[in-house]
Amino acid sequence: MKASPIIETSHLSKVYKMDSVETVALADISFVVDKGEFVAIMGPSGSGKSTLMHILGALDLPTAGTYILDGQNVEKLTDDQLAGIRNRKIGFVFQAYNLLPRTTAMKNVVLPMAYAGVSKDEREERAKKYLTMVGLADRLEHTSNQLSGGQQQRVAIARALVMNPAILLADEPTGNIASNQAAEIMAIFQNLNDEGHTIIMITHEPDIAEHAKRIIHIRDGRIVADGNGHRQRKVNGKK
Ligand SMILES: Nc1ncnc2c1ncn2[C@@H]1O[C@H](COP(=O)(O)OP(=O)(O)OP(=O)(O)O)[C@@H](O)[C@H]1O
Ligand SMILES: [Mg+2]
Structure with a gap:
């Protein structure tokens, strides 16, 4: 099967x-991610990882360079088109979770489906299913401020x-999640990837x-290595 790119960045x-x-x-x-890849991005604090994620998620535009998301040049899309793509195509788990405060776990997870026009019964059923999957079946009605950091992170994962x-x-x-729960979250990610999600x-x-099949290392805003864990390809002659 010929791989087809879903993310193409060029001189960002x-x-x-x-x-x-x-x-x-x-x-x-510059890098390309094909449909169905599982990629990890690593690098020191301040190296540009979250900035890159915001651009890949079409939440922010690069200062220069091009970004093609599933065949579409992001720069050329209207705000409405971008909002639609973010809602339907992309799931985000932000570093700071970005949950709605004083809002229940259920409501936080239901909201993206409400924007997409999913029926009320189905929204609640799906929200429960995913919150249960991340181990929060007994916290559905807790508001964000009544949850621990790791629990908020898991709500964010269910929402994504x-x-x-x-x-x-x-x-x-998994930054704030205990290691046994982190393993469960990685199993969920692995399943998703096995189903073909990028x-x-x-x-x-x-x-x-290590759960990813490819690791991209970033330092000072540049890719310094890109490859699988065993054979890292050095980029720009740097290690
Ligand atoms: N909105 C902003 N305005 C100004 N500078 C910013 C902004 N966001 C990020 N930066 C700067 O850009 C650089 C990259 O930040 P970024 O958040 O992408 O790093 P990171 O690799 O995600 O770090 P960490 O591992 O600590 O989360 C940092 O030097 C940061 O101070
Ligand atoms: Mg960051």
Whole structure:
């Protein structure tokens, strides 16, 4: 079967400007992810991983370079088209969870389906199913502020999965989760990947990254290695 790209980045850069200070968060990033890949992104704090994830999720535009998402040039899409793509195609697990405060776990997970026009009964059924899958069956009516960090992270994972997204973008999805639960979350990701979903996961934990078939290492906003765990291809001559 011929692999087909779902993510194509070409010479992406991102420069944040604050007053007169410029921060180069990404510089000359180029890589392709095919449908069905499971990729981990690793790199030191501040190396540009979350910035890259926001661009891949079409939440932010690069300063320069092109990004083709499932055949469409993101720069050329309207805000409405982008919102539709984010809702239907992409599941996000943000580093800071981004749950609605003072809102129950159920409601947080139901909302993306409400935007997509899923019927009320089905929304509740699916929300329960995914919250149960991440081990929160007994926390459905707890609000975000009544949940621990790891529990909030699991609500965020259920919310990301409930629309059955073609692409899952996860920023440190197990960062606040106990290791036995992290293994369960990785099993869920693995299942999703086995079903053909594309996963891009940021992590600083090597044993979590090992679940991916390919690891991209970023340093100072550049890709320094890209490959599977055993045969890392060095990029730009750097290690
Ligand atoms: N909105 C912003 N405005 C200005 N600078 C920013 C902004 N967001 C990120 N940066 C800067 O861009 C660089 C990359 O940040 P980013 O959040 O992508 O790093 P990261 O690799 O995700 O780090 P961590 O592992 O700590 O989450 C950092 O130097 C950061 O200070
Ligand atoms: Mg980050």
